[in-house]
Amino acid sequence: MRVVWFGGGLGNQMFQYGLYCFLKKNNQEVKADCTQYSTTPMNNGFELERLFNLDIAHANLDVISKLTGGNRLSPRKVIWKLFRKPKVYFEEKIPFSFDPDVLKGNNRYLKGYWQNMNYLEPCAKELRDVFTFPAFSSDNNKRLADEIAKVEAVGVHFRRGDFLKSSNLGLFGGICSDQYYLRAIQTMENTVVEPVFYVFCDDPQWAKNSFSDARFTVIDWNIGSNSYRDMQLMSLCKHNIIANSTFSWWAAWLNRNPNRTVIAPERMVNRDLDFSGIFPNDWIRLQG
Missing domain, CATH: 3.40.50 (Rossmann fold)
Known part of the structure; x- marks a missing residue:
């Protein structure tokens, strides 16, 4: 399973949803982590589901905790950093670049903005269709x-x-x-x-x-x-x-x-x- 982190305003969310679609296009099971919006006030919050008719699967807190190590102060987090993080936590390395490694591995947590046409082009028609604004x-x-x-x-x-x-x-x-x-x-x-x-x-x-x-x-x-x-x-x-x-x-x-x-x-x-x-x-x- 891939869990895609969502953060930032509407434009950033749309790019992150582009990665979400790209992964699904490559036969990956994908879920979204939108918990950032419940813990940190951010622009107008998570807008994608409010504005567009999107079918987004949300990861539950247990799955997110397993892939991110949970609370940063917990002993579990220390063990996660030492042994699990390199295997499951994938952060965007170079902004605005394409990284095919997002498709590697099994269970992974993907954090970044993914602002590159190579993520969007395979899903371009679908994205243009789903990003249809309300009348x-x-x-x-x-x-x-x-x-x-x-x-x-x-x-x-x-x-x-x-x-x-x-x-x-x-x-x-x-x-x-x-x-x-x-x-x-x-x-x-x-x-x-x-x-x-x-x-x-x-x-x-x-x-x-x-x-x-x-x-x-x-x-x-x-x-x-x-x-x-x-x-x-x-x-x-x-x-x-x-x-x-x-x-x-x-x-x-x-x-x-x-x-x-x-x-x-x-x-x-x-x-x-x-x-x-x-x-x-x-x-x-x-x-x-």
Whole structure:
């Protein structure tokens, strides 16, 4: 049996579910460990089952304890670390890379984010089908979805919020700079006939202050537990400019326009890593 750890916000959960599907595709028995959300407040909690019609098997606490050694202070944990951990506990070694070793061994606990196309591609059709959002209920979103369908809509995503915290700036800051967005918008204007830009941001007041040009419509009403509606609306746009964020990455990947243009940053975090595995080959990557 494989147990996949789930943690982080919606975009991360979707990548982890991608691994879950990849393992099932390779005839593995797979269960999910979502206990992180009951012990640690995290964004909007575990959203996958609330938003999508997913059949996720959850590992019980006894199984999780056997694969993780249980309480970190227990004598059992010491024995587990010495003798069992190398056999059953598998943590992602290199972010954004593909590791075929996830398929090796018998009972294993898999912890990581698994942000690589090689996990997703074998399950691409299934993932696009199951990641179908609930129908819009608010008049604002219904109106905007109708408007987006009639124009060459470009969804532009800005991630601020937690990325601006001092503890996160070193890892996430400076990647999607003003220069990145200026070049991305210029590229869209040179590529798309009469583009109409829709701005999505977790700091909508900043966005409204920054984009007063009539070409840009700022979406400011999907907040809190409804923030996933921004991902849904961005996925309906014909083209996307994404941030170094899995939230807008998934919006672009779920975009079904066969002629879409997607612009992404060159890297997702400020580390010396190979990011080619997370970006589809037809996406345009620009420096910040």
